[in-house]
Amino acid sequence: MARKISFDLPADETQPANEQARSSAPNRARPLLGLDRPLRQPSALGAISQSLGDISEKVKRADAIEQRLIEGQTVVELDPADVDNSFVADRMDASEEQSAAFREIIRQHGQSVPILVRPKPNEANRFEVAFGHRRLRAARELGIKVRAVVRVLTDEELVIAQGQENSGRTDLTFIERARFASRLEDRKFSRETIMAALNVDKAALSRLISIATRVPGPVIDAIGPAPAFGRIRWQELSDLLEDENNRQRALGAVQDPSFGAHESDKRFEILANALREKAVRARPEAWAATDGTHAAKVMRSGKKITLTFDDRVAPQFGDFVREQLQRLYDEYKRKGRDE
Structure with a gap:
């Protein structure tokens, strides 16, 4: 000691x-x-x-x-x-x-x-x-x-x-x-x-400093003192935050105005539970042409949309769409101004 x-x-x-x-x-x-x-x-x-x-x-x-x-x-x-x-x-x-x-x-x-x-x-x-x-x-x-x-x-x-x-x-x-x-x-x-x-003692001090540095400062500030939770639970949270995706999710979650409406212990529980849940994997949806050909797949993940083309189903269709991107973009901008 x-x-x-x-x-x-x-x-x-x-x-x-x-x-x-x-x-x-x-x-x-x-x-x-x-x-x-x-x-x-x-x-x-x-x-x-x-x-x-x-x-x-x-x-x-x-x-x-x-x-x-x-x-x-x-x-x-x-x-x-x-x-x-x-x-x-x-x-x-x-x-x-x-x-x-x-x-x-x-x-x-x-x-x-x-x-x-x-x-x-x-x-x-x-x-x-x-x-x-x-x-x-x-x-x-x-x-x-x-x-x-x-x-x-x-x-x-x-x-x-x-x-x-x-x-x-x-x-x-x-x-x-x-x-x-x-x-x-x-x-x-x-x-x-x-x-x-x-x-x-030295070992206990190392654990204290390790957890305080592994959990991002804004996350600690947002959670608050959390009197009901000791070293074991904070250690679990710091382990969850080792994953970069979880860190970004946590930083985003604590900025939600509704997060601060809860008591400190509840805020800890909400964040820990959210990080334990595996993110639902986005599944692509098939796009079918009027002739029944499944010419592309569309997948939305957050604010991103991904189009996938299969040359085995519609050869060179993807290349054709890529060539039309500028025309489609110009049409998109004109439509935006008209509205």
Whole structure:
């Protein structure tokens, strides 16, 4: 299993929280710039992960991660307009019904747990979320301040905090985890960092990234989080999409306006079932002349029509038709203008 990378207090605890929040982050090499560096280094994060290893229940583990990250820190209230989402998305957009329900909980009971943010690199007086995106969104929509703990985090530390907190939640679906892993790799994070963020071993990480890259992005976007379907079903779908015809069929199907009218799980089922069905093979229809000669066969497939001539039945008839194509085309165009 991947080792967990965990979090410690900033070295200077005497500095007020609001001054810490707006101070410049240490000048470190950042993976988004394509520069590699070891994960072990002096930082705002330390060693709390060992105590998390024995927590078995996912929700308790996520709560523990949050508590350790914000333990002993001053909670400040920030204007949501000053806080940006993480530079790498981990969740797909929730439905309006889910967002409304979560927003109502915040409205009635307040925000009991603060979010974790960092001062945004190279942008004074702005912050970036490590975790708590839904709480931040609810605060924005309600027009209230968001309660937050501000800590100086590197890019790796941010995504590890973001990933470990979310990996402890039961509502982060398989495909959301897979896409999060794939996006981190696209941003040149090391496999070690991604394994720490998702709390998975090397083999599990490879499966996540493989499925996220084999299923076309527009198909994942159209299906959505599909909470009822895990690795096995997404693996089956990715296998079906190995066939180029199936890929094209899938990309066409998800663009149909009626596809988006269904719930996410239903969209997954509809597409998977459609790809399993073998396309009905088009059969040519014989064309008979008035004298009874079956001089040609006509086959329609999608938007294509194919004419087939058999010289054994009507010798050189195909050549004759080919010679008449220009005249027939001109007549077709004249008929179109007249109508």
